[in-house]
Every structure is written in structure tokens, then in C-alpha cells.
Amino acid sequence: MSFLEVLYFIVPSALLYATPLILTGIGALFSERAGVIGLGVEGLMIVGAFTGIYINLEYYADFGKNVIWLALLAALLAGAVFSLIIAVAAVTFRADQTVTGVAVNMLAAAITVFLVKLIYGKGQTDMVSAPLQRFEIPYLSDIPFLGPLLFQNVYSTTIIALIVAVGAWFVLYKMPFGLRIRSVGEHPMAADTMGINVAKMRYIGVMISGALAGVGGASLAMTSSGDFSGSTVAGQGFIAIAAMIFGKWHPLGTLGAALFFGLAQTLSIGGGNIPFVQDIPSVILQVLPYVLTILALAGFIGKAVAPKASGVPYIKGKR
Amino acid sequence: MKKRKFGLLISSVVATGAILAACGTDEEKTDSKDTSNNNTGSETNTGSDDDFSIAMVTDVGGVDDKSFNQSAWEGVQQFGADNGLTKGDGGFDYLQSQSDADYNTNLNNLLRRDFDLVFGVGYMMADAIGEIANDNPNAMLALIDSADVTASNIANILFKEQEGAFLAGVVAASMSESGKIGFVGGVDIPVINRFHAGFVEGAEAVNPDIEIQVNYTGAFDDASKGKIAANSMFSSGVDIIFHAAGGTGNGVFSEAKERKAKDKDANVWVIGVDADQYAEGQVDDSTNITLTSMLKGVNSAVIDIATKAKNGEFPGGTTTVYGLAEDGVGLADSRGAIPQEVMDKVEEYKEKIASGEITVSEEKPKQ
Numbered sequence: 042m043s044f045l046e047v048l049y050f051i052v053p054s055a056l057l058y059a060t061p062l063i064l065t066g067i068g069a070l071f072s073e074r075a076g077v078i079g080l081g082v083e084g085l086m087i088v089g090a091f092t093g094i095y096i097n098l099e100y101y102a103d104f105g106k107n108v109i110w111l112a113l114l115a116a117l118l119a120g121a122v123f124s125l126i127i128a129v130a131a132v133t134f135r136a137d138q139t140v141t142g143v144a145v146n147m148l149a150a151a152i153t154v155f156l157v158k159l160i161y162g163k164g165q166t167d168m169v170s171a172p173l174q175r176f177e178i179p180y181l182s183d184i185p186f187l188g189p190l191l192f193q194n195v196y197s198t199t200i201i202a203l204i205v206a207v208g209a210w211f212v213l214y215k216m217p218f219g220l221r222i223r224s225v226g227e228h229p230m231a232a233d234t235m236g237i238n239v240a241k242m243r244y245i246g247v248m249i250s251g252a253l254a255g256v257g258g259a260s261l262a263m264t265s266s267g268d269f270s271g272s273t274v275a276g277q278g279f280i281a282i283a284a285m286i287f288g289k290w291h292p293l294g295t296l297g298a299a300l301f302f303g304l305a306q307t308l309s310i311g312g313g314n315i316p317f318v319q320d321i322p323s324v325i326l327q328v329l330p331y332v333l334t335i336l337a338l339a340g341f342i343g344k345a346v347a348p349k350a351s352g353v354p355y356i357k358g359k360r
Numbered sequence: 361m362k363k364r365k366f367g368l369l370i371s372s373v374v375a376t377g378a379i380l381a382a383c384g385t386d387e388e389k390t391d392s393k394d395t396s397n398n399n400t401g402s403e404t405n406t407g408s409d410d411d412f413s414i415a416m417v418t419d420v421g422g423v424d425d426k427s428f429n430q431s432a433w434e435g436v437q438q439f440g441a442d443n444g445l446t447k448g449d450g451g452f453d454y455l456q457s458q459s460d461a462d463y464n465t466n467l468n469n470l471l472r473r474d475f476d477l478v479f480g481v482g483y484m485m486a487d488a489i490g491e492i493a494n495d496n497p498n499a500m501l502a503l504i505d506s507a508d509v510t511a512s513n514i515a516n517i518l519f520k521e522q523e524g525a526f527l528a529g530v531v532a533a534s535m536s537e538s539g540k541i542g543f544v545g546g547v548d549i550p551v552i553n554r555f556h557a558g559f560v561e562g563a564e565a566v567n568p569d570i571e572i573q574v575n576y577t578g579a580f581d582d583a584s585k586g587k588i589a590a591n592s593m594f595s596s597g598v599d600i601i602f603h604a605a606g607g608t609g610n611g612v613f614s615e616a617k618e619r620k621a622k623d624k625d626a627n628v629w630v631i632g633v634d635a636d637q638y639a640e641g642q643v644d645d646s647t648n649i650t651l652t653s654m655l656k657g658v659n660s661a662v663i664d665i666a667t668k669a670k671n672g673e674f675p676g677g678t679t680t681v682y683g684l685a686e687d688g689v690g691l692a693d694s695r696g697a698i699p700q701e702v703m704d705k706v707e708e709y710k711e712k713i714a715s716g717e718i719t720v721s722e723e724k725p726k727q
Contacts, residue, residue, distance in 0.1 A: 046595070046596070049595075050591065050592055050595045054588045054591055054592070057584065057587070057588065058584050058585075058588065158424075163424040164421075164422050164423075164424035164425055164426075165424070165425075165426065167639065168610075168613070168614075168639065168640055168642065170642075170644070172614055172617070172618065174618050174621060174622065175618065175622070261584070264584075264587070264614070265583035265584040265586075265587045265610070265611045265614060266583035266607065266610040266611065266614065267583075267610055267613065267614040267617075267640075268610065270607065272580075272581035272607045273583070273607075275579075275581040275582060275607075277584075306584075306585065306588070307588055309578070310575060310577060310585055310588045310589045310592065311588060311589070311591075311592035323576075323578065324578070327578055
């Protein structure tokens with residue numbers, strides 16, 4: 042493969058790998074910005090992946106190829122509903138948020154596999170007939186260099202993910218609603234005295250995280266594995282959290298980090314043809330995202346500071 | 361000074377006592393276990409012809425993993441059906457392990473329920489089987505996919521994956537139009553290396569000039585990586601990919617299907633692994649990209665070992681290796697995807713390997 046061909050392969054592949062990470066990472070960001078630790082996104086992804094595949098399999102006969110949109114919508118709703126467990130436990134009952142997140146992850150993994158066995162009588166579903174597929178964007182794909190690089194092999198979910206990331210930045214930093222979300226995550230008491238309903242904002246933050254992680258899980262399952270089993274979502278939720286941390290709890294930072302993680306994973310697989318990269322052992326590229334996240338947390342690469350009140354339940358009137 | 365000596369005395373007395381006590385209970389324990397095992401032994405001996413019971417413990421995959429756990433369970437069920445057994449105590453049964461910690465518990469559980477022969481499925485169970493075999497010298501145990509632990513009451517079962525993969529290589533090299541084929545492996549471990557080695561040798565036996573791209577993704581459960589690896593290969597002109605990567609292989613299938621769905625004339629094929637992966641390759645009602653699958657006959661191995669044990673010829677302490685000659689590995693029905701002349705070639709190599717004329721290497725080939 043020539044260098045250009047490699048580039049035309051690397052960039053779309055990195056985008057493919059990054060898409061679920063962007064969606065889920067932005068989801069976790071909303072939760073953390075509202076002051077609830079986003080550890081449960083792995084479980085929410087699993088719920089989204091299961092719902093997406095289930096709807097895709099069951100309603101393909103009625104909707105044909107368009108069933109993917111229904112599946113994504115259902116995954117969005119399922120993720121949002123399932124995230125209510127986190128919201129109720131962490132906000133209303135002030136439970137330990139780390140434990141809640143871990144519990145939701147375990148619950149989601151168990152309940153979805155149980156449902157698969159109940160519905161299909163085996164350990165994994167069949168492969169879906171309508172997976173998410175690449176398409177070409179007309180006109181844009183004819184641009185030299187940029188066309189084949191960015192517009193000839195596009196997944197619709199990638200476009201959604203990019204819109205979500207930029208939209209999240211706009212919402213969080215340019216709109217009153219975003220300011221409120223951020224204020225309850227930084228200083229809930231101050232927000233409360235200004236008349237913001239802290240519990241309500243946190244519920245909304247958590248449910249947005251559920252909705253986005255659900256879509257992220259469904260897009261992962263419908264592009265890559267094509268079926269749902271206990272190992273369909275194997276740690277991508279945690280990688281998304283890592284992307285959010287590496288992106289310093291900022292939507293565009295998270296977007297960049299997720300793209301970078303996707304690039305590192307793609308290079309570890311497809312880097313055998315690229316000069317320089319082929320000399321790096323693939324193990325190093327595989328662990329790079331995690332090492333960088335640890336370094337970012339430890340303060341070597343800028344300082345990654347979590348929202349101040351993330352993980353702290355808000356108790357009215359308590360100093 | 362005095363105090364310290366006194367303390368030393370006390371602790372040494374306590375220590376000796378503890379050691380002696382441990383000895384005592386240990387002896388008692390083994391004694392009682394021995395007798396109980398002898399009892400079961402004599403019971404089975406009296407009625408061994410009609411109620412030889414077998415059971416298996418899965419690794420974390422579960423009995424419907426479309427892979428070797430499922431295949432082993434099919435073997436157990438088949439043996440049960442052939443011998444008129446029913447599921448449950450005294451017949452056949454399985455226990456599923458949710459984590460590594462369950463292996464010992466599950467094995468003990470089945471032995472306590474007096475199953476005559478207990479299978480541990482997967483190399484991850486090796487340590488557990490070793491311990492249980494040591495604690496229950498009269499129990500008959502079989503370990504699938506590992507010979508790392510040996511004892512007089514363990515029958516080790518291995519497969520010559522390289523021989524099946526050799527045939528997959530023959531098919532791929534004969535059918536490739538571009539002269540480029542690919543291998544996607546899970547983790548770089550000996551069992552996957554055997555698939556790799558056989559595939560390369562088989563392909564080169566047919567076409568010494570063939571270009572074989574190899575990619576170890578480093579995971580068995582990351583379909584995205586499988587998809588990217590397949591994309592990389594297909595993009596560079598590879599038209600047939602053999603995967604030995606478990607769930608990661610799902611990504612190989614989805615990439616191939618996507619290309620086929622986009623362009624009906626795209627020449628892309630996938631060779632599945634372990635079980636018949638025809639269903640995974642279904643693009644639409646009339647198109648399928650699964651060329652064939654390399655089967656690992658865990659089920660026939662289970663039946664074979666169980667039958668031997670039933671007839672009093674339990675191969676404890678030895679390793680039984682199932683290859684092409686024993687029908688332990690092979691290719692799945694291609695459903696017409698492979699033309700007859702290629703099948704004839706496959707058959708020819710199959711006989712050569714089975715007769716020992718060709719020996720297939722197990723070592724990962726150098727790049």
C-alpha cells in the first residue's frame with residue numbers, strides 16, 4: 042500500500058473506532074459536569090447495544106434498512122431509562138456514586154445476557170440483517186485528497202457523534218442550561234441559592250449520559266460485532282471515561298482524545314505498512330491510551346481537574 | 361528475657377499443635393474421601409454397563425458460546441442420548457463457570473454428585489483440574505485443550521488445529537484471485553499460533569508465491585479491532601481471510617459483509633473457525649460470504665473419551681491428540697461455495713496428512 046492508501050485507510054478506521062467512544066465520552070461528561078460520577082456508562086452502553094440489536098432483529102421485517110434509526114432511538118430511550126437507576130440512587134438517595142456506577146455495570150451485563158437467553162434461548166443473538174454501513178457523501182467525496190480521506194467511507198453515527206460533541210460544547214458553554222449543569226457540578230450550594238433545582242439538573246445530566254451512552258453502545262454493536270453477546274461491549278465504556286479524563290472534562294477535548302485513542306488502536310492493527318510506525322511494537326500502541334490517561338490524571342500533561350462537586354451528593358442546607 | 365523465652369515456647373507449642381492437628385484432619389479427610397470414592401467406584405462397577413454418568417464444567421464461555429464449550433456440551437448430550445441417559449444426577453449434566461474462581465467449586469460439586477467422568481473444558485481450567493485430581497485420586501477427569509497438567513487420573517485432550525488450518529490454507533490459496541490472503545488471530549499464544557502455522561503451510565503448499573498478511577489483534581472480544589484488521593487486509597487486495605479470533609472475528613465478518621452489501625461483485629470471503637460459522641456470513645437471502653469453517657471436533661473427542669472410560673479403558677495419564685486422522689478437526693460444508701476441483705485437492709491433502717505423509721508444523725512461522 043502506498044502512503045496515501047494507508048492514510049485513506051487509517052483515518053476512516055480511526056473514526057470508526059472513535060465513534061462509540063465520542064458518544065459515550067460526551068455522555069459521561071454530562072453526568073460528571075452535573076456532579077455525578079459517570080462510571081456507569083459501560084453498563085449503559087451494554088443496555089444500548091442490547092436494545093439496538095434487539096430492535097434491529099425484531100423489526101427488520103417491518104422497516105427494512107431504516108430499522109437502524111428505530112434501533113438507535115430505542116437505544117437512546119433505553120439508556121436514558123436505565124440511567125434513572127443511577128440518578129435515583131446517587132441523587133435522591135445519596136448513595137456512593139462509585140459503588141452505584143459499578144453496580145449498574147454489573148447489573149447491565151447480567152440482565153442483558155439473561156434477556157438474550159430468555160428471548161433467543163442461546164448465549165448470543167443472531168447477526169443483524171441491517172448493520173450500520175458506510176456511505177459516500179455526494180459532491181464532498183469528489184474533493185481530491187479530502188474526499189477519500191473523510192467523505193467516501195462515512196458512518197452516519199460518526200456524523201452524529203461529531204455533531205453531538207460540538208453540540209455539547211455549545212450547550213455547556215454557550216447556553217444558560219449548560220451553565221446550570223456546570224454550576225451544580227462545581228458548587229451545588231451556590232447554584233441552589235440562585236434558585237437552580239440541583240436534583241433536577243443532576244437527573245437531567247445523568248439521563249443525557251444514559252441516552253448518549255445507549256446510542257454509543259448501539260452504534261458499536263451495529264457497526265462492528267453485528268450481534269449482541271456478553272462480550273460485545275468489553276471495556277469501551279471505560280475507555281470512553283478515559284477519553285473524557287484525557288480530554289479534561291471538556292467536550293472538544295473529549296472528542297480529540299477519543300479520536301486519538303481510535304488512531305492509536307488503528308495504528309496498532311494497521312500500522313504494519315507504515316514506515317516508522319511498523320517499528321513500534323503494537324503492544325505499545327495498544328496501551329498508549331491508558332498510559333496517557335494515567336499521565337494526564339497524574340498531572341504530567343496539563344492538569345486534568347474533575348468538576349469540584351463530582352461524586353459528592355448534595356444535601357440541602359449542609360455546609 | 362525470661363518473658364521472651366516463655367513467649368517463644370508458647371508459640372512453638374501452638375505451632376506444633378497446629379501442624380499436628382492439620383496432619384490429623386488431612387489424613388482423616390483423605391481417608392474418608394478415599395472410602396467414599398471407593399464406594400462410588402464399586403457402585404459404578406456393579407452397574408457400569410448401563411449407568412456410566414458424565415458431566416462437564418465450562419470455562420467462562422458457557423455452553424452456547426458457538427465454540428468449544430458448546431461443542432463439548434453437544435458431545436456430552438450425544439453420549440447421553442446414545443447411552444439412554446437423562447440429564448441430571450446419574451446421567452449427564454454441566455455446570456457453567458461465571459469466573460475463574462468457579463472452576464474448583466464446580467468440579468468438586470460434580471464429583472460430589474457422583475459423576476463417573478468429569479470434563480474440564482478449556483486450557484484455563486488446567487490448574488483447577490490438577491488440584492482436584494490431586495485431592496480425588498480415584499476420580500476420572502478429562503482436560504480439553506491443555507496438556508500442562510498431567511496426573512494418572514487426568515486424560516488430556518489436544519487437537520491438531522494446524523492440520524485443519526492447513527486445509528483452510530489450501531482452500532484459501534486455491535480460491536484466491538488476487539494471490540493475497542489474510543489471517544486474523546486473537547492473542548499471540550501457542551494455540552492460535554498452531555492455526556497460523558497450518559494456514560500458512562497449507563497455502564504455500566498450493567501456491568508458494570502467495571502473499572499472506574497476518575494480524576494478531578491482541579484481543580478475543582474486540583470486534584472493532586477485527587473489523588479494522590479486515591478492512592486493512594481487504595483494502596490492500598486480500599480476498600480471503602481466515603480468522604482464529606473468537607468474538608474479534610465477528611468484526612471480520614461484518615467488514616466482509618459490508619463490502620459485499622455495497623458491491624455485489626466484491627470478491628470477499630471469510631473462513632470461520634471452531635464451529636460452522638455459515639450463519640455469521642449471511643449478507644441477505646441469496647448471498648453469504650462464509651467460504652467454509654475450520655471445525656474443531658470437541659464433541660467427537662468427548663464422546664470418544666467417554667466411551668473409552670465406560671469400557672474401562674480410561675486414558676488417564678496420557679494425552680490424546682485428535683487430528684485429521686481421528687476426525688478431530690476438519691472443514692465445514694461450504695454449501696457450494698468451493699468448487700469440486702478444490703474439494704478434490706483438499707481431500708488429497710487430507711489423506712496425505714492423515715496418513716502421515718505430510719506433517720504440519722505447530723510453530724508460528726517467521727514473517
